[in-house]
Amino acid sequence: MSSLTKTLILAATLVTVSVQAADIKVGVAEALSGGAAQYGVPIRNGFQLAADEINAKGGINGNKIQLVIEDEQGKKEEAINVFKKLIFQDKVLMIFGPTLSNSMFAAGPVANASKTVAFGTSNTANGITDIGPYIFRNSVMESDVLPITVATAVKHYHIKKVAVMYGNDDAFTKSGYDVFKKVLADQNIPVTTTETYVKGDVDFKAQLTKIKAGNPDAIICSALAEEAANIMLQARSLGIKAPFIGGNGFNSPKLFEISKQAGDGTFVGSPWSNDNPSSANVNFVNAYKKKYNAEPNQFAAQGYDALYIAAAALKTVKLSGNLEADRQALRDALPKVTINGATGAFKFRPAVTKDGKPGGFDADQKPFIYILQNSKFNLFTGKN
C-alpha cells in the first residue's frame, strides 16, 4: 500500500472521528492492499455504506457508529497485529473481518481470548466458528449452497444420472468439486464419468465427447466462469443438450456474456443476487452504485448486511460504558438477531464443533437458486 493511500485512509479516519461525535466504536479489519484487496475493498465499502445509512437515520438508540478501519493486508501476521490494536488500543466494541479464512484462523483466537466478537463476512472455510463462542460469520459456505442447487435442478429436470467436470489444479474449483462429490453421494445420484482439466486449457472436446457417450441428464461443473462458458460452448457444438449445474464460480455475468444461449438452463446457487427484487436489496444496490459508482458484489452485500446485523443486536443492548460488560452484552444479543437484508432473510445457527466445545455462530441462510435463461440469470421460482 502506498504511503499516499495510507495517508488518505488515515485522513478519512480522522475526519470520521472529528465530524461524528461517535460513541459506538466498531473495528473493521479487512485486506485493503495486496491480492485479497479485490475482496476486502468491496467489503469495506459495504460497511461504510451501511454505517452512513444508519448514522443518517440517527444512529443506534441515538448513538452513532464509528468505524475504525484497518488494513490487514490479507496476511495472517498483520491480521493478528490489527486485531490487537483494535481490541486493546482502540478499545472497539467488536471487530468485523478479517477478509481471508486463513487470517481468521490466526487472528480469531486473539479476539476470542479477550472476549470480543470477531465477525467474518467472507470466511467460508470449514472450522472457522470452531475457534470459540465469540466468532460469528454471515458468509454462507458452498456446503450450504450446493446441496440445494443440486436438489432443485434434480427435481426440475428429473435427473437420474450426471457427469462431472472440474479444474483439478485450482484450490477453489477443486474444493467445489469435493463438495459436489459429497452432495451427489448423499443424494444417491450416479455419476457417469468424472473429467478434469487444468488451468489454461482451452480445448475441452476430448473430455466432453467422453461425457456425451455416457448420456448424462446434467453436467455438474466446478469451474471459473470463463472456463465454464467455453466448456458450455464446446459441449453444444458436440451436440450435448444436457443442462449444466454450477458452483460459486458460475456467479459472474461473464458466464452468459460468453456462453450466450449455450448456457441456457444452467442452475446455480448464490448467497446474494444483484437481481433479488426485495426492497432491502434494491436499496442496497442503488445506494452502492450511487456512492461508489461501481456495481456491488456478493462481498459488499455481505459486509453491508453484517453491520445491519450488529446494529440490530446493539438496539437491544443497553450500553453501560463498561467495555467488558458491553462486549459481552453484544455477544449475547447477536445470536438472537434476524434481519431481512440485501442477501435475504438471515439468522444465526450455533456451530457444531468437532470436539463438542462451545463454538461460534454460522449463517443460517437459504441461497438463491438461479436458472440461466435467454443469457440472463433469473431467480428460480419453480415456474420458470
Next chain:
Amino acid sequence: MLPQQLLNALTLGSVYALFALGFTLMFGVLGVINLSHGAVFMVGSYAALFFVNHFHLPLWLALLSAMAISGCLGLLIDVLILKPLRARNAPHLIPMIATIGVAITLSSAAQGIFGAEIMRFPEGTIPTGEFTFGDVHVRAIEIGIVAISLAVMAILFTALRRTQVGRALRAIAESPKSAALLGINVEGLFRATAFIAGALGGAAGVLIGLDFNAITPLMGQPILHKGIAVIILGGMGDIRGSLIAGLFLGFAEVMSKAYLSSQMGDAVAFGMLFLILLVRPSGLFGRVLERKA
C-alpha cells in the same frame, strides 16, 4: 464416440502442426530455436481481434492483416535481435535465450495494453456453420483449420523443393557460408524466412483464437511447449515431420484423455515423445539435424 474423438484429434493435431511450421522453418533455415514464436502467435490473435473490433474488417482480411503484422514482428525480431547476434558469431544458445526475452517482453506488453482478461471475437465474426454426420459434429472453423494447415504445408513443402528460392533456402540450411559464396543473398533470405515464419505463427494464432475463442497474453506458452515437442519429434527443421508429429501429438493427447483419464493427456503425449526419441534420437525425419552435425 471414436469417430468424434478421431476428429477432435485431427483438429488439435492440425493446430499443433500449423503452429510448428513457422517454428521449424526458423530452425531449418536460421538455425535458431525461436522461443518467441509463441508470443508472435499471441500477437497475431490480438491483431486480428483489433482489426475486427476497430476497423470491422471481414474475417479473411483480418487474418491476412494479422499475418502481415506478425510477419513484420518476426522480421523485426530478426533484424533487431538475431542479426546482431549472427554478426557477432554468438553461440547457438544465445539467440534462444534472447528470444525468451522477446517472448516475455511481448506478453507483458500485451498484458499492459489489453489486460490479463480473456478476450474474444465479437459475436457473428466466427463462422457458425456446423455439420452433423450421424453422431459426429464438426464446425466450419474446424474444417477451415485442418484445410488451411494442410494447404499451407503443401505450399511450403512444394516451394522448398521446386522453386529457385526454395533451393536457395535449402542451400542455406546446409551451410550459410557456402550459400553466400555461391552468390545467394543469405541475409535477404533470412529476413524473408523470419517474415514468413512470423506470418505463419500469426495465422495459427488467429485460427486457434477463433476455434477456442479465448485470446490471452499467455496463450502462446502452452502451445510453445507442444510446438517444441512437435519439431523435435518431427526432426528439427522438417516440414513433413512437423505435420506428422503435430498430428501424432494431437492423437496421443486426445486418445489418452478419451480412453485413459483426462488427467493423463499431457503425461501420455510427452511420455511417448520420450520413448520415440529413445529409438530415433533425431526425430522421425531427422535429416536436417544430421546434416548440421
